[in-house]
Amino acid sequence: MRQITIYDIAKEANVSVATVSRVLNGTAPVRKSTRAKVEALIQSYNFQPNGMARSLLKNETGIIGLIVPDLTNPFYPEVFAGAEHAAHQLGYTFLLSNSIGDYAKESDYLHLMREKRVDGILFMGGRVNLKQCEPHLAQELEQVASVIPTVLVNGAIRNSNLVSVLTDEGAGTALAVQHLIELGHRDIAFLGGESHMSTAAIKLRAYRKVLKDAGLKLLPEWQLMDSFSIDSGKRQMKHLLSLTERPTAVVCVNDYNAIGAIKAAVEAGLSVPEDISVVGFDDIPLAHHFIPELTTVSQQANDLGRTAVGVLKQMMEGQKVKKQHMLEPHLIVRQSTRTLVQHDV
């Protein structure tokens, strides 16, 4: 059914629409009595101005488009929460889309958001997590970004001008490996994710560098790549345990992998951390509720979201911003790692 408009109110109050608009927005003085009359009408009709009309005129929607691969991965809701909090204070709401890492769907949504004229875009996952993003996908993103302020969250696209907000994952991994070394571990493996993703590559590189700098063993068969799931962690740990030369500790590409690894170890009759130390990455909420509680690297997902909105805001205001905004991760030591004890005493 047709909703009440500003005209209906104006007519009934015997004033012009301009006056109604004025009381609505407080944009110019209105005599007290007229204001009261109008306000009463607004109340009684429960009138709410049409945002589309206003948006069309002002050329702004108050909406930020958020493209996320999969909200079911607890990392993203955390980022979302941070972003939402910041955005709400600035008066923005989110148009949200799950891209499921499907590039076509990402493109779909990119177009949709352009059509809907969102004021800004936050893009996570999919193509911006690739080690090497295909040119046409990158170009599409740049094209959109040239019209709508866009920031890549927790990812980046090389050789582009796209601005991104991300965690220093290399530094985070170094923290994890160093922690294990300090605990006396010398045989440390790396459980990776999909090798074409930049996060896996960055972390592997950091892992190698720290081990090398420490003069420790760098076995190829201890550098695994699979995917980011719990099952992947299980598979990789199973493989590790089947080797004749076993590591005493593993660094995982993310918390899911770590959980999978622990499950596999437990199923094989080992204890964590007594028999093998495991460190994760991300600090998903579950990490400190799992048994054992997970030692992990916090990406401060909340901050990531908050910062991304802050940067986006600046861009929407037409300010110039840095191309890269790096957040420092930090190590959270809990129960899944501990001092190496020599079993062969």
Next chain:
Amino acid sequence: MRQITIYDIAKEANVSVATVSRVLNGTAPVRKSTRAKVEALIQSYNFQPNGMARSLLKNETGIIGLIVPDLTNPFYPEVFAGAEHAAHQLGYTFLLSNSIGDYAKESDYLHLMREKRVDGILFMGGRVNLKQCEPHLAQELEQVASVIPTVLVNGAIRNSNLVSVLTDEGAGTALAVQHLIELGHRDIAFLGGESHMSTAAIKLRAYRKVLKDAGLKLLPEWQLMDSFSIDSGKRQMKHLLSLTERPTAVVCVNDYNAIGAIKAAVEAGLSVPEDISVVGFDDIPLAHHFIPELTTVSQQANDLGRTAVGVLKQMMEGQKVKKQHMLEPHLIVRQSTRTLVQHDV
């Protein structure tokens, strides 16, 4: 910077805006050559029609407003995923808001969505999960619903005409309790959530009924109410273990409570399910990755989301729909429950 409009295209192609509109929407035949000319221009300018203008005219936005208490609770992303999938196929996108169970924020968002003229609203959490919703909160919701098709997901408001899609939580709890009884348990406790929430009340009632019908012990001190968090589960289990008369199994209001309960039991030196059986509710993704894997009741969160969108769609099309759409939950038996063994042999 100003974006290209249909007028720019029209002028450059030497046609009227009407013609451009026609090729854009295929709403009337256009001569092949003109069409080609226009399409070329659209391509080269990378023109994208302004959705706001169209929305204003058509009086529809293609947006569904989704109000959720907390995406950080893994149940909701699951619902979202189901809803998103269904909505995407129908051409809708979501405007998403975290209400954090804050009624004022819920109201805020309700107004916002009305202002933005979303085509429909999906409302979860907060006031619709209350055992008894305050009249003015209920009224506000009804007012919005009278203007915008609205469905309550996984909740309801008594004595209202608001339509809702929900799981039969009573039936689900009965399933859980019966399962324990069949395993030989006779001393079964209930770990609840906040007592003013309908879900806690409904589940408690079902728990009582099944036990009573089976002629089993119904101790008041085994019927706990706290909140829905992991910590709450811990607290409640700790309390239970401090009693002189301990249950051999517990039914929890949700998976978080169950996980907390297990943690507390483990910390107290017990094993699950050897010493005590635990069943959860919701089947969050974590449930089958936890150690031990959780026996739980699946709400089929995905279905909930999908169904809600289906019902909403019907409402948006002006169809009449049932007031209540009940989904049947089912039991998923995993590792956290098992046959009672007599310790006092």
Next chain:
DNA sequence: CTGAAAGCGCTAACAT
């Protein structure tokens, strides 16, 4: 097959 023009609901000059 194509163009002219009205109008969706609102805001913001510009008058008065």
Next chain:
DNA sequence: ATGTTAGCGCTTTCAG
């Protein structure tokens, strides 16, 4: 302090 009016960018009669 208030009214008139011109758009914002698009779709859709209504004419040709």
